Amino acid sequence: MFRWLALPLFLYSLTxxxxxxxxxxxxxxxxxCPYTCADGxxxxxxxxxxxLATANIELEVLVIPWSRALHEARFGHIDGLLTxxxxxxxxxxxxxxxxxxxxxxxxxxxxxxxxxxxxxSLQQQVLGVVQDYSYNPALDNYIATARAGQVHAxxxxxxxxxxITMLMRERVDVYLDDFRVSAYAMRQMxxxxxxxxxxxxxxxxxxxxxxxxxxxxxxLVSWLNQALERKDNQQxxxxxxxxxxxxxxxxx
Numbered sequence: 001m002f003r004w005l006a007l008p009l010f011l012y013s014l015t016x017x018x019x020x021x022x023x024x025x026x027x028x029x030x031x032x033c034p035y036t037c038a039d040g041x042x043x044x045x046x047x048x049x050x051x052l053a054t055a056n057i058e059l060e061v062l063v064i065p066w067s068r069a070l071h072e073a074r075f076g077h078i079d080g081l082l083t084x085x086x087x088x089x090x091x092x093x094x095x096x097x098x099x100x101x102x103x104x105x106x107x108x109x110x111x112x113x114x115x116x117x118x119x120x121s122l123q124q125q126v127l128g129v130v131q132d133y134s135y136n137p138a139l140d141n142y143i144a145t146a147r148a149g150q151v152h153a154x155x156x157x158x159x160x161x162x163x164i165t166m167l168m169r170e171r172v173d174v175y176l177d178d179f180r181v182s183a184y185a186m187r188q189m190x191x192x193x194x195x196x197x198x199x200x201x202x203x204x205x206x207x208x209x210x211x212x213x214x215x216x217x218x219x220l221v222s223w224l225n226q227a228l229e230r231k232d233n234q235q236x237x238x239x240x241x242x243x244x245x246x247x248x249x250x251x252x
Contacts, residue, residue, distance in 0.1 A: 019216040021223060022079075024058040027208075028069040029082035031157055034184045034244045035102070035206075036082050038063050038157075043180075044082050044099055047240050048208060051233055055223060065156050067132045076213035084209035088134045091212050093221050097228040098205030100237060104135055106198035107182060108174040109167060116199035128163045128175030131155040135176065136201065160185040167195070174198055 029036035029045065036042040040061040049059045062069075062078060072078045074090050081089060083099075106116050114125060119142045127143075131153035134140055143151050152172055154162045163175040164185055177185075179200065186195075208224065210217050227233060 019219045022216050025079040026060045027080045027082045028062045028078045030066040031063050043244050047237050076211050080211050081209035084207045085134050092209040093212050094207040095221055095224040098207050101203045102178045102206050103203040104176050105179045105200040106174050107195045108198050110194040114198050125173040128152045128166050128172035130159045
């Protein structure tokens, strides 16, 4: 049975790879500045827009809440997602080469000396997170099964700003967010309160996700596998990161 199934799948792959590249794609992203910002700009938005333009592909960025973005991508209402980690979305193809890396860190008030030492160390802290974001399997499971009041998950627009506000108002003890995103949000809010880092998770790769439904999906992924590895595009990425005045190094 498996041999008979393999042939149609193989033929499907060949057919998909023979499709021409699209002239325009519509990808969704959350308001996750400086990676993807509400006005369609951002490190990743600008970078992928420039990379795709080398193949005469126009990128339209739709900035919506992340939960909705996942839903729209799953059912093929959009062409893909600008920022994705493996296992976060269904019916999505990803290039083998990541777009860049990101790093989630724990932030707390200056008088809190807590340090993250694995999931058990969170038991005595009220944690703030972004709803439907995937951190790692152990943390995702902890967030999903935590007792009432132990975890506050922010949904909707500007989740980072809301996490910062909740920490300042002492509604959470610690929140988890990417270090570039948190720094950007604090500057935008004019926050002058001193926060401490309670530690960071390991830096992780961030991928572009392409909906599996368009006929050209495999062709685009195959092209991206080569384009994202090119040295000139890596130089392009570093120049854009510098333009947003953020370090490419680890937060720690």
